[in-house]
Amino acid sequence: MRTSLFTDHYELTMLQAALESGAAHRPSVFEAFARRLPEGRRYGVVGGTGRLLEGLVDFHFDEEQLRFLSDHRVVNAQTIKYLENYRFSGNISGYAEGELYFPNSPLLTVESTFAEACVIETYLLSVMNHDSAIASAASRMIASAGDRPCIEMGSRRTHEESAVAAARAAMIAGFTSTSNLEAGARYGLKTVGTSAHSFTLLHDSERAAFEAQVASLGKDTILLVDTYDVENGVRTAVEVAGPELGGVRLDSGDLVQQAGWVRQLLDDLGNWNTKITVTSDLDEYAIAALASAPVDAYGVGTALVTGSGHPTASMVYKLVARQDDAGSWIPVAKAAANKASVGGRKHAVRQLNDRDRAVAEIVSTTEHTSGGPERALVVPLVVNGEIDMSYTGAAGVHKATERHRASTQELPGIARKLQRGEPVIPTIMIQD
Amino acid sequence: MRTSLFTDHYELTMLQAALESGAAHRPSVFEAFARRLPEGRRYGVVGGTGRLLEGLVDFHFDEEQLRFLSDHRVVNAQTIKYLENYRFSGNISGYAEGELYFPNSPLLTVESTFAEACVIETYLLSVMNHDSAIASAASRMIASAGDRPCIEMGSRRTHEESAVAAARAAMIAGFTSTSNLEAGARYGLKTVGTSAHSFTLLHDSERAAFEAQVASLGKDTILLVDTYDVENGVRTAVEVAGPELGGVRLDSGDLVQQAGWVRQLLDDLGNWNTKITVTSDLDEYAIAALASAPVDAYGVGTALVTGSGHPTASMVYKLVARQDDAGSWIPVAKAAANKASVGGRKHAVRQLNDRDRAVAEIVSTTEHTSGGPERALVVPLVVNGEIDMSYTGAAGVHKATERHRASTQELPGIARKLQRGEPVIPTIMIQD
Numbered sequence: 001m002r003t004s005l006f007t008d009h010y011e012l013t014m015l016q017a018a019l020e021s022g023a024a025h026r027p028s029v030f031e032a033f034a035r036r037l038p039e040g041r042r043y044g045v046v047g048g049t050g051r052l053l054e055g056l057v058d059f060h061f062d063e064e065q066l067r068f069l070s071d072h073r074v075v076n077a078q079t080i081k082y083l084e085n086y087r088f089s090g091n092i093s094g095y096a097e098g099e100l101y102f103p104n105s106p107l108l109t110v111e112s113t114f115a116e117a118c119v120i121e122t123y124l125l126s127v128m129n130h131d132s133a134i135a136s137a138a139s140r141m142i143a144s145a146g147d148r149p150c151i152e153m154g155s156r157r158t159h160e161e162s163a164v165a166a167a168r169a170a171m172i173a174g175f176t177s178t179s180n181l182e183a184g185a186r187y188g189l190k191t192v193g194t195s196a197h198s199f200t201l202l203h204d205s206e207r208a209a210f211e212a213q214v215a216s217l218g219k220d221t222i223l224l225v226d227t228y229d230v231e232n233g234v235r236t237a238v239e240v241a242g243p244e245l246g247g248v249r250l251d252s253g254d255l256v257q258q259a260g261w262v263r264q265l266l267d268d269l270g271n272w273n274t275k276i277t278v279t280s281d282l283d284e285y286a287i288a289a290l291a292s293a294p295v296d297a298y299g300v301g302t303a304l305v306t307g308s309g310h311p312t313a314s315m316v317y318k319l320v321a322r323q324d325d326a327g328s329w330i331p332v333a334k335a336a337a338n339k340a341s342v343g344g345r346k347h348a349v350r351q352l353n354d355r356d357r358a359v360a361e362i363v364s365t366t367e368h369t370s371g372g373p374e375r376a377l378v379v380p381l382v383v384n385g386e387i388d389m390s391y392t393g394a395a396g397v398h399k400a401t402e403r404h405r406a407s408t409q410e411l412p413g414i415a416r417k418l419q420r421g422e423p424v425i426p427t428i429m430i431q432d
Numbered sequence: 433m434r435t436s437l438f439t440d441h442y443e444l445t446m447l448q449a450a451l452e453s454g455a456a457h458r459p460s461v462f463e464a465f466a467r468r469l470p471e472g473r474r475y476g477v478v479g480g481t482g483r484l485l486e487g488l489v490d491f492h493f494d495e496e497q498l499r500f501l502s503d504h505r506v507v508n509a510q511t512i513k514y515l516e517n518y519r520f521s522g523n524i525s526g527y528a529e530g531e532l533y534f535p536n537s538p539l540l541t542v543e544s545t546f547a548e549a550c551v552i553e554t555y556l557l558s559v560m561n562h563d564s565a566i567a568s569a570a571s572r573m574i575a576s577a578g579d580r581p582c583i584e585m586g587s588r589r590t591h592e593e594s595a596v597a598a599a600r601a602a603m604i605a606g607f608t609s610t611s612n613l614e615a616g617a618r619y620g621l622k623t624v625g626t627s628a629h630s631f632t633l634l635h636d637s638e639r640a641a642f643e644a645q646v647a648s649l650g651k652d653t654i655l656l657v658d659t660y661d662v663e664n665g666v667r668t669a670v671e672v673a674g675p676e677l678g679g680v681r682l683d684s685g686d687l688v689q690q691a692g693w694v695r696q697l698l699d700d701l702g703n704w705n706t707k708i709t710v711t712s713d714l715d716e717y718a719i720a721a722l723a724s725a726p727v728d729a730y731g732v733g734t735a736l737v738t739g740s741g742h743p744t745a746s747m748v749y750k751l752v753a754r755q756d757d758a759g760s761w762i763p764v765a766k767a768a769a770n771k772a773s774v775g776g777r778k779h780a781v782r783q784l785n786d787r788d789r790a791v792a793e794i795v796s797t798t799e800h801t802s803g804g805p806e807r808a809l810v811v812p813l814v815v816n817g818e819i820d821m822s823y824t825g826a827a828g829v830h831k832a833t834e835r836h837r838a839s840t841q842e843l844p845g846i847a848r849k850l851q852r853g854e855p856v857i858p859t860i861m862i863q864d
Contacts, residue, residue, distance in 0.1 A: 005614035006592035010625030021644030125588035156557035157744040160438035161593035182437035193442030198751035201764040212453030319630035332633040
């Protein structure tokens with residue numbers, strides 16, 4: 001599967017015009033960053049880096065694609081000729097996947113000719129904007145859930161390929177498993193699932209359905225008990241599976257109240273080890289509201305895959321510096337109106353206090369050290385076109401999960417607050 | 433590309449348990465519907481049907497997928513054996529793509545064994561929920577834009593594959609073109625684009641950039657004039673391209689006010705035929721606010737691809753009827769709590785008044801005619817496993833676009849109101 005046409009038309013017309021003007025070959029620096037976090041969020045989580053690198057491997061133009069571009073006169077013959085040999089041969093460095101970010105953190109820095117960097121813009125932003133939105137939402141859910149496991153089950157509420165990426169992003173932020181089989185197959189993620197209401201309705205009675213499920217999946221399965229009447233459902237489940245019943249799932253109603261009496265009922269019936277999973281339209285707020293209820297696991301769907309109100313991370317990709325014909329670097333930035341940004345290549349470190357807690361994001365146009373404790377944020381991802389594959393595949397997900405865990409532990413406790421507020425640490429922009 | 437693992441784990445464990453209990457082969461009817469529209473929306477637009485049918489062609493399990501399911505003990509050997517030969521061989525009928533829908537409209541009806549219908553659940557919902565959310569948002573934007581063209585340019589703000597589906601859904605709802613090249617290649621959609629701020633910043637001056645663009649793309653190109661100063665940008669654009677300049681693009685600032693004086697300036701300079709395209713974070717409300725401004729085209733990005741606040745259509749897929757062992761049809765429905773639904777296979781017609789305007793959605797458990805004017809809503813999509821390919825590919829998009837146009841013309845004018853309100857026609861559920 002080629003990834004090269006996941007690209008806006010204008011990237012290629014710019015390429016054409018720049019090839020003609022000669023400026024296409026100017027060494028350039030692009031940066032991807034977010035001007036702001038979604039309103040009220042305390043931090044963002046970088047998602048998608050591994051997928052981006054995987055897709056970059058396949059980012060070249062095959063014959064059929066070139067024929068499309070030529071037949072539809074998207075670009076001229078000279079540009080087609082350039083694209084025939086297109087491979088990204090420059091450098092990309094950036095925040096590792098799973099790392100936290102703040103407004104104006106330089107998330108990815110792309111150094112190459114203008115031509116090479118321009119062509120990958122749309123694809124790079126698509127991957128990062130989607131996956132970071134999901135990872136950021138997932139991280140808040142994990143913070144709300146405390147020690148209780150969160151299961152990703154939102155596939156049906158988003159595009160089938162987004163679902164795979166969302167499952168991956170959720171795991172990076174700390175979800176323990178996903179319902180998505182394709183994500184399991186591609187990234188070695190743990191997949192789980194037992195049954196839906198249709199399975200109960202298919203059988204002649206709830207008891208017959210439970211018997212069928214237990215016979216096939218074992219007594220440690222999770223039975224869905226709210227198809228008809230929850231109390232009867234729980235009693236039947238226990239009668240069928242006995243004290244070894246793995247769990248019951250509640251998918252409707254007032255979950256806080258229901259979890260309370262279902263737990264009591266299970267205990268009264270001797271099913272002390274039977275767990276309660278809840279799954280009805282949960283988001284980080286509903287999870288927080290269930291903290292005091294005797295719930296053992298959360299299944300999260302819609303809110304996860306739609307970024308809990310913020311389905312895109314709104315990252316942009318801006319030319320910040322380029323050489324002139326004399327080979328001097330010129331910092332550049334849009335000046336007009338409400339989208340002004342800071343020109344020049346940025347560096348970034350996270351400043352820490354003496355207890356290794358984050359206190360500020362230092363972004364600077366020349367390399368800068370605070371003198372005190374700080375942590376480097378930027379890692380090389382692509383060097384002279386050579387992609388660091390350690391960030392891709394199952395190993396990449398594992399690495400990103402570790403990065404997320406370490407970086408969130410470094411945040412002050414207030415970062416876990418769900419209330420709207422300012423970013424938990426300030427971004428200090430130092431321009432020299 | 434196989435589509436069969438875009439599936440929740442539990443679909444296959446249910447299959448396994450039902451194969452063992454014998455219920456897997458019971459003839460069954462599943463329906464996809466939305467319990468409600470997104471809050472305040474007047475109607476929904478069915479999107480994704482064509483993509484669903486395209487994906488169904490590839491919905492079978494290859495060796496590698498079966499090995500994954502087997503190695504990871506997702507299901508047992510008997511189930512693997514069943515999946516080896518899996519092909520959907522039943523019937524699917526439903527609302528044509530582009531059709532409008534209301535709460536409880538039976539959007540898709542799937543008739544087959546439980547086993548066959550269960551396995552496609554997640555994939556069917558993913559496609560329909562995503563594409564319908566985008567088509568529904570796009571339709572409101574088109575209603576706001578009136579006769580002015582809307583251009584889809586949101587690819588960078590959503591997953592790369594969602595972007596292709598979003599471009600397709602936008603075109604169905606009446607967008608005239610998209611920036612997404614992959615969507616152009618797959619579905620024969622018109623793609624457009626000229627340049628971004630980076631192109632201006634790459635060159636030694638705005639003038640040099642405009643000269644390069646005009647030299648390469650022609651005088652009828654659209655120049656982006658807000659990199660430095662909009663007035664200077666417009667003057668330079670006109671000096672470079674002359675009276676034949678195709679258009680200018682405004683991407684920041686107060687667009688209503690700016691469009692006014694930019695139009696005046698263009699006219700004063702003699703550029704009466706130079707058009708104004710605006711593109712900064714537009715949604716249906718911003719488009720409506722620009723109605724009185726001298727704008728010629730709208731470029732819509734983030735709001736389109738994220739469903740303008742509602743990124744999923746929240747459709748569900750429910751078993752509504754199944755046979756018992758005696759071969760009698762049993763209507764079934766979940767009873768508990770806040771998710772109760774009506775059992776039994778549904779039929780649907782749109783009731784019209786004598787001026788052919790829609791007045792009600794009649795949904796009934798037996799075929800029902802109002803006696804007055806009405807329009808059938810349901811078409812066959814798959815018959816005994818045979819997929820009607822006329823709904824797929826470029827031809828399918830064209831057909832859906834026509835359907836959307838005809839169906840929206842049938843709505844009362846109030847449907848185009850942006851204010852929150854009730855669905856524009858009521859759904860009347862008739863249970864026999």
